[in-house]
Amino acid sequence: MTFRSAGLPALEARLKDDLSLLELPSKSWVPPRFHDGSRVRDVxxxxxxxxGLVALASLQLLGIDNIVAYDRAPEGREGPWVTFARMRTLRSPKQLTGPALGQPALTFRAWYEAQFGRDEWARLDKIPRTMWMDYLVWYRKVLDLPIENGTRVLEIRAIEDDLLAVDIERLADGKRETVFSRRVVLATGRDGLGAPFVPAFAKSVDRRFWAHSADAIDFAALRxxxxxxxxxxASAMDNAATALETGAGSVDMFVRRKDLPRINKFTGISSQGVVNGFIGLPDEWKWKFLHHTLGAQTPPPRDSTLxxxxxxxxxxxxxxxxxxxxQVGDHVVLTTxxxxxxxxxxxxxxGFNVSLETRAELASFAGNIAYWTDRFAPDAGLESEELATSPYLGPSFEFQEKVAGRTPGLERIHSFNYPATLSHGKLSGDIPAxxxxxxxxxKGIAKSLFVEDRGIHFDNLKAYDTPELQGDEWTDYEATAQEKSA
Structure with a gap:
């Protein structure tokens, strides 16, 4: 039977069976906790x-299931894929497994072949952008991941050394509430710790004359x-192409460099060595790798440029x-x-910059979050403001304090977004890893939760009394011999 005839129901049954064979998800093991009568979320x-999806799935598979994600967007419009992303296809090769977590039945390829067959997969060049969103919608459904859409996180506060309060707002009715959690993961994408960057001179011009590539742009109005x-x-090419295809009279692309970059450096050395080994590098080597990559710049895809x-x-x-x-009357003038x-x-x-002071949800912590500039001074000639303002993260993507002890609870917030790249490598912003x-x-969160609850787990160990043996499985040889001789 081919996938084409079996369809998605058969693939979903296969995934369920695969997870069962691996005893996944693991049984729930985190002790429940309450605060002011409310159940505290684990994450x-x-x-x-x-x-956010793959973070939820990873936690859930490890048996950490008292979790939830909040997203402002309506269901099916999370992330950039059907909002401000304007490429026709993904840039990543179609065979990369992305968020599949080692499960063949959870890959995009399995999802695609289940609907269209293997011959169509062979003919597919790159993954259409909107189809990737369709796949992520299915991924959420098939794993039954707990996401509450139309919900904005207002602020994260530490109310005890080991507890965070998360203030949220329901966008449909404006209602606000506070959720308590032991950990918070910021899976907030490219601009997750800052905002879109524009040169200062743009801000003196009326906003109707310009936009950032991440904005909602009315391209029809540009005919x-x-x-x-x-x-x-890549985003420059995608926006230029969208304007041209929508009927712009002309599109002029202004580039600082005298030539377009040609080589994608990090792609050239991608391997499991980089994925697993980058975090083990000394700071000076992490900096050297990223500084060289930024200096070379990432070229736009060939098909996007064409x-x-x-x-x-x-x-x-x-x-x-x-x-x-x-601004000059009804238009603007650019000078080069x-x-x-x-x-x-x-x-x-x-692009985007890191500016923690602009993130309302981090207002309680922003002034004491350590940047790389607080921990590392590069050699002359290797300076980089972009790298210097990257957050200096711990081994589980957790924030570190600039001044120890000033903001208790900060290390309970994990920065699983693009600015984590200098600390961890490209593991939290792009598809491949x-x-x-x-x-x-x-795994880092699981370790921390277990260590914190070690007293409870030890008490459970002592109280555990389910017998493996009933006492009738053996006899004492000497005692039996004495009975026979008596």
């Missing part, structure tokens, strides 16, 4: 996108318009950093070392 996850895109990365360049009304301006942007350019709209594909990252996170 609260902020974010229900890909990283016939002169559009500028700042940047040369998607732009095939349009005659697309122009690439290399060696053209923006030195000024000013090579000239001035009148434009109707500007899209900044300039996200399962490895989530398993590291979950």
């Amino acid at each position: 609260v996850v902020v974010g229900g996108g890909m990283c 016939g318009k002169r559009v500028a895109v700042i940047g040369a990365g 998607r732009v360049s095939r349009h005659e009304n697309a122009r690439f301006h290399l060696g053209s950093p923006i030195t000024d942007l000013r 070392p090579r000239g001035q350019y009148p434009m109707d709209f500007v899209i900044f594909a300039t 996200v399962s490895d990252g989530a398993q590291r996170l979950a």
